[in-house]
Amino acid sequence: MVNICSKQWTNINNELNAKIISELHYEEVIFPDPINTNDWIWEVDGVTWVFKAKQHIWQNLVIDSDSITRNGKPNINSAELITDIAKSIRLDDIILGNLIEEIQQTLYADLIAYQHRNSYSLAQLTVLSGIALQAILKGHPKAIANKGRLGWGVNELARYAPEAAQSFQLHYLAIDKSLTQIGIELPLPLDKESRSEPVNTQALLLAQLMSTADKNRLLDKLNQHGMKSDEYWIIPIHPWQFSQFIVPQFTALFANNSLIDLGVTGDFYQAQQSIRTLSNLTSPTKNDIKLPITILNTSCYRGIPGKYITSGAVLSKTINQLCQQDEFLTQCNLQVLQEWAGIHVPQTTQMRIPGTPYRYNEMLGVIFRQSPAALLQSGQQDKLAAALMQTDNQGNSFIAAYIKDSKLDVQTWLTRLFDCTVIPLYHLMCQYGIALVSHGQNLTILFEDNIPTGLAIKDFHGDLRLVDQEFEELNIFPAHIKKTLTRLPANYLLHDLYTGNFVTVLRFVSPYLQAEMGYSETEFYQLLNARIRHYQAQFPTLKERFELFDLLAPTMEKICINRVRFKVGYQDTSERLLPELGTPIANPLFREQEQHYSIK
Numbered sequence: 001m002v003n004i005c006s007k008q009w010t011n012i013n014n015e016l017n018a019k020i021i022s023e024l025h026y027e028e029v030i031f032p033d034p035i036n037t038n039d040w041i042w043e044v045d046g047v048t049w050v051f052k053a054k055q056h057i058w059q060n061l062v063i064d065s066d067s068i069t070r071n072g073k074p075n076i077n078s079a080e081l082i083t084d085i086a087k088s089i090r091l092d093d094i095i096l097g098n099l100i101e102e103i104q105q106t107l108y109a110d111l112i113a114y115q116h117r118n119s120y121s122l123a124q125l126t127v128l129s130g131i132a133l134q135a136i137l138k139g140h141p142k143a144i145a146n147k148g149r150l151g152w153g154v155n156e157l158a159r160y161a162p163e164a165a166q167s168f169q170l171h172y173l174a175i176d177k178s179l180t181q182i183g184i185e186l187p188l189p190l191d192k193e194s195r196s197e198p199v200n201t202q203a204l205l206l207a208q209l210m211s212t213a214d215k216n217r218l219l220d221k222l223n224q225h226g227m228k229s230d231e232y233w234i235i236p237i238h239p240w241q242f243s244q245f246i247v248p249q250f251t252a253l254f255a256n257n258s259l260i261d262l263g264v265t266g267d268f269y270q271a272q273q274s275i276r277t278l279s280n281l282t283s284p285t286k287n288d289i290k291l292p293i294t295i296l297n298t299s300c301y302r303g304i305p306g307k308y309i310t311s312g313a314v315l316s317k318t319i320n321q322l323c324q325q326d327e328f329l330t331q332c333n334l335q336v337l338q339e340w341a342g343i344h345v346p347q348t349t350q351m352r353i354p355g356t357p358y359r360y361n362e363m364l365g366v367i368f369r370q371s372p373a374a375l376l377q378s379g380q381q382d383k384l385a386a387a388l389m390q391t392d393n394q395g396n397s398f399i400a401a402y403i404k405d406s407k408l409d410v411q412t413w414l415t416r417l418f419d420c421t422v423i424p425l426y427h428l429m430c431q432y433g434i435a436l437v438s439h440g441q442n443l444t445i446l447f448e449d450n451i452p453t454g455l456a457i458k459d460f461h462g463d464l465r466l467v468d469q470e471f472e473e474l475n476i477f478p479a480h481i482k483k484t485l486t487r488l489p490a491n492y493l494l495h496d497l498y499t500g501n502f503v504t505v506l507r508f509v510s511p512y513l514q515a516e517m518g519y520s521e522t523e524f525y526q527l528l529n530a531r532i533r534h535y536q537a538q539f540p541t542l543k544e545r546f547e548l549f550d551l552l553a554p555t556m557e558k559i560c561i562n563r564v565r566f567k568v569g570y571q572d573t574s575e576r577l578l579p580e581l582g583t584p585i586a587n588p589l590f591r592e593q594e595q596h597y598s599i600k
């Protein structure tokens, strides 16, 4: 039953309108003007939008969503706002139509997330387990249509979307090994049940997915087909992907027994914020499973490319070793959610078409990743960094609740946060030339008594990049692995931390501390500046690297993600899209009165 309550629908539209105006103002797509310090106006083609807003330290607007009016009328649907914006920028109607579909999908999903959050008090929300938390988070803070999921309808959303918080079993396929690309680094952790059996990779992988009884039933099925189990990989498939893409697009492989359908079985899973990564609800310490789902969500189709499969597992193992051997990173408690194994199966015809849409080359595969629950020591909780910018439905922030509950003052709490998140990531960049896209969904913060005490990183199949210079520290990576990784100039790599974390997480966090705890944004970013300089002072030998990766420069490039879609539209591309640049940002971390770090 679809449950659309008019008041909630109004709230959801108002909130999305506030986000759309705010982010598109930040990205310099629309140009509202201040009437006074609290009231703003945006006029286009005889239409007038008025709203209450405060301009914050990143020059972004934090808008009172209930105050927004169009020609004097409140409670306007987001589709109408988007249509006005489209007129003002002369957006092509084809793109506008598609954008409205994405916005409508986002609104519906936001409504379900809102209803889900409504069943908890703030106190209950702030103690949710890492998995339960995933169901109530608001999603990507910058993308205006952040829950587009084009290709899914209400039934799929009700079954598989994170905010639906439903558990489901996976579909299993046996795949002729000769068709696969793999990257596997053993050992996988064994559970008690499977310890008595001879160790083989397949058994280890299956032990992560199901009980021994389920596994035996699966292997029996394969034998009934007259197939030798050691010639096949058995892998899980997302049930939706199975019926929507795998059966119709890989039919020839079913016909010649290269693929064998083994049906639905095994442990129950629930979607994380990224939708395609699933947590094991039957045994939460078992691996998270990342599966391709060919839907367009935020910036791209969410498949799994073959490109990183052979390197991902070695990469995560190498980074893990590095984090354990580096004394500073150990002190910071930087942990790695290891990606033990990846398997990919190309679609044989599509792979021979060089310019085919990338989504056709990413339909079938799996990545096994250590779950945050497996890392937790007693007394620790895991929370996506995105939780720092989350509120309850009344607008009370989680971060203020965490700080109050921790009994620390704001400055001490933030010092802990920066020291275990920003600083180790910056060290990874300066000491080793390694960066990871550090947005709120890629970072898992480890908390003890509501105090940040560590960080777990993940997403090594594509979101980890290296500097394009030959730092000798990069020799920890085998040459063939280095070759598969994206290399970026230092001033680009810096944005994995600066834009990924400061602009895409902290920009949304600092206004809450100002509003709810009287901790100004100036203090917030000066503290961050101080922690970075405190770190730099400990590593005088890295002076040149600090100049190369300068987080404290007076201005920084502004990276705009929404503008890309307006420009490129929705047609298929053979590569993922690249962001656009806006006018440089006056860096809130820059402090003019202090001598800037310099080796000159």
Ligand SMILES: Nc1ncnc2c1ncn2[C@@H]1O[C@H](COP(=O)(O)OP(=O)(O)OP(=O)(O)O)[C@@H](O)[C@H]1O
Pocket (backbone or CB within 6 Å): 138, 139, 140, 141, 146, 272, 273, 274, 275, 276, 277, 290, 297, 298, 302, 386, 439, 440, 441, 442, 458, 459, 463
């Ligand atoms: N706060 C957030 N910041 C960034 N992305 C978010 C956030 N919340 C939800 N998301 C969603 O998570 C995904 C982030 O993309 P990304 O490529 O980092 O992850 P992924 O590879 O899909 O999954 P995983 O991180 O589980 O490996 C997108 O689908 C995005 O819409």
Ligand SMILES: [Mg+2]
Pocket (backbone or CB within 6 Å): 274, 441, 442, 459
């Ligand atoms: Mg991610």
